[in-house]
Amino acid sequence: MNNVNFIQIYFTEERIESLIFIIIGSIAFTLALIFLSIIKYSFFKGLAYPLLFIGIIQIVVGFNVYNRSSTDISRVEHMINTNKNQLQVNEIPRIKAVLTNFMIFKWIEIILIITSIFLITRFYKSPQTFWKGLGLGLLIQAGIMLCLDIIAEQRAEMYLQFLLKA
Numbered sequence: 001m002n003n004v005n006f007i008q009i010y011f012t013e014e015r016i017e018s019l020i021f022i023i024i025g026s027i028a029f030t031l032a033l034i035f036l037s038i039i040k041y042s043f044f045k046g047l048a049y050p051l052l053f054i055g056i057i058q059i060v061v062g063f064n065v066y067n068r069s070s071t072d073i074s075r076v077e078h079m080i081n082t083n084k085n086q087l088q089v090n091e092i093p094r095i096k097a098v099l100t101n102f103m104i105f106k107w108i109e110i111i112l113i114i115t116s117i118f119l120i121t122r123f124y125k126s127p128q129t130f131w132k133g134l135g136l137g138l139l140i141q142a143g144i145m146l147c148l149d150i151i152a153e154q155r156a157e158m159y160l161q162f163l164l165k166a
Contacts, residue, residue, distance in 0.1 A: 003080050003166055010159045011069045011076075017152055018065035024144060025058025046133025054141035080166060087163050095160045102153040109149065112142035
C-alpha cells in the first residue's frame, strides 16, 4: 500500500467513525428530549441527562472531525509529496497530542463507568429511581465512548507508526 492510499484510508475511517458519533449522539439527544418532555418519569429524567449532554458532545465532535478530515487528507498528502520534514514538525506532534488526549478521555470514561456502576448499585433498591436512570445513562454513554475511543486510538497509533516510517 502506498503512502497516499494509507492516508486516505486512515482519514476515511476517521470520517466513518465520526458519522457513527453523529448518529449515536443524535439518537441519544432525541431520546433525552423524549424522556424530558414526554415521559417525565423520574428514572427516565435521570437517564436523559447523560444522554443529552454526552449526546451533544458526540454530535459536536463528530461534525468537527467529519468536516476537517478532507482538509487533513490534502494537508498530509501535500506534506508527504513536497516536504516530509513537515511531518516531523507538524503532523507527528499533532497525532502524539491526539494520542495523549485519548489516554485522558479513556480515564475520564472509566471514571464515569465506575461512577455509573456505583450509582446503579447504590440506588438499586431505592425508590429514588432518578439516580438509577442517571447511572444507566452514564454507563451507556461512557461505555460507547470508551469503545469508540479505543478503536480510534488504535487507528491513530497505526497512523503514528506510518508517519514515523514515511
